[in-house]
Amino acid sequence: MLVGALAGGMTVAFVGPVPAVGFNAAGFAVGALCAALMKHRSAFGGTTTSTDGMAGLVREGLAFVRRTGWLRTLLLIDATLDLVTAGQLSVGLPAISRQLTGASSLGLMIAGFGAGSLMGALLASRLPRIPFLPLRRIHPLRRVYLLQLLAAPFLGVLPLSTLPVATVCLVVAGVLNAIASVHYVSIIQRNVDSAVLGRVMALLVAAGLSVQPLGQILCGVLIEGGWLRESFAAGALVMVLVCALGLTRRNLRELAH
Numbered sequence: 001m002l003v004g005a006l007a008g009g010m011t012v013a014f015v016g017p018v019p020a021v022g023f024n025a026a027g028f029a030v031g032a033l034c035a036a037l038m039k040h041r042s043a044f045g046g047t048t049t050s051t052d053g054m055a056g057l058v059r060e061g062l063a064f065v066r067r068t069g070w071l072r073t074l075l076l077i078d079a080t081l082d083l084v085t086a087g088q089l090s091v092g093l094p095a096i097s098r099q100l101t102g103a104s105s106l107g108l109m110i111a112g113f114g115a116g117s118l119m120g121a122l123l124a125s126r127l128p129r130i131p132f133l134p135l136r137r138i139h140p141l142r143r144v145y146l147l148q149l150l151a152a153p154f155l156g157v158l159p160l161s162t163l164p165v166a167t168v169c170l171v172v173a174g175v176l177n178a179i180a181s182v183h184y185v186s187i188i189q190r191n192v193d194s195a196v197l198g199r200v201m202a203l204l205v206a207a208g209l210s211v212q213p214l215g216q217i218l219c220g221v222l223i224e225g226g227w228l229r230e231s232f233a234a235g236a237l238v239m240v241l242v243c244a245l246g247l248t249r250r251n252l253r254e255l256a257h
Contacts, residue, residue: 061199064192069251070141071192071200078184079207080242081148084235086212087219088155089113092232095223100163112167116174123175124182140187142247147180149243156236159229 065071089110097106138146154169154176161169192200222231 061196061203064196064200065203073246073249075204075207077242077246078204079211081239082208083211083215084238087215088235091216091219095228096159105163109167109170113170113174116171117178120175120178121182124179140183144180144184145243145246147176149240151176152236152239156232159232
């Protein structure tokens with residue numbers, strides 16, 4: 001996202017879209033070739049399950065989420081955030097870039113978000129070791145919701161910003177989102193039994209991916225109707241509201257860590 005977005009934006013801006021698509025296709029071809037040459041070896045040969053195939057595994061995962069209050073809340077909030085941000089990043093940013101310098105500005109903004117995400121991922125493991133940091137005294141799950149809530153305004157102001165300001169906002173949003181994501185995954189891994197962990201993670205990922213197309217369609221319709229600024233403002237408001245809901249939930253006490 002960092003190098004590829006910046007290089008792709010500059011290529012489209014100064015050379016044209018055809019070479020950019022060609023470079024992208026070549027990259028996929030190299031990746032596919034490397035994957036094909038890899039030797040696959042399963043470490044789980046002979047493993048059996050007590051359920052009837054995939055449907056049974058999914059039922060078990062759903063049943064676990066249903067009876068775990070904090071996990072239900074996390075699933076709802078994560079899916080809602082995916083619904084909002086998918087449209088903002090994949091549809092909204094190209095619309096904003098048309099008001100700026102075109103493809104080069106789009107590449108720079110996406111690269112800014114990628115750079116922020118990289119910095120956030122690197123910072124996430126060090127935060128608990130920083131003395132006197134307020135985040136250290138906050139409940140782990142509330143920490144996730146608070147970080148996402150703080151990211152919302154930086155996304156909401158993007159249509160009102162110049163290119164440098166928008167890029168900085170995306171860097172900050174990327175940092176906050178990446179830190180929240182690292183804590184999010186670690187919380188699930190610490191508090192979900194290993195017997196159902198894979199199914200729970202699959203359900204959370206599937207829930208997020210399933211709503212992303214809806215968010216992209218909705219954002220596209222709003223932008224096409226001339227509601228670019230309003231779509232980002234509404235998205236930021238939804239993020240704030242769902243994260244505030246998570247912060248006030250009492251089922252956080254169910255967490256062991």
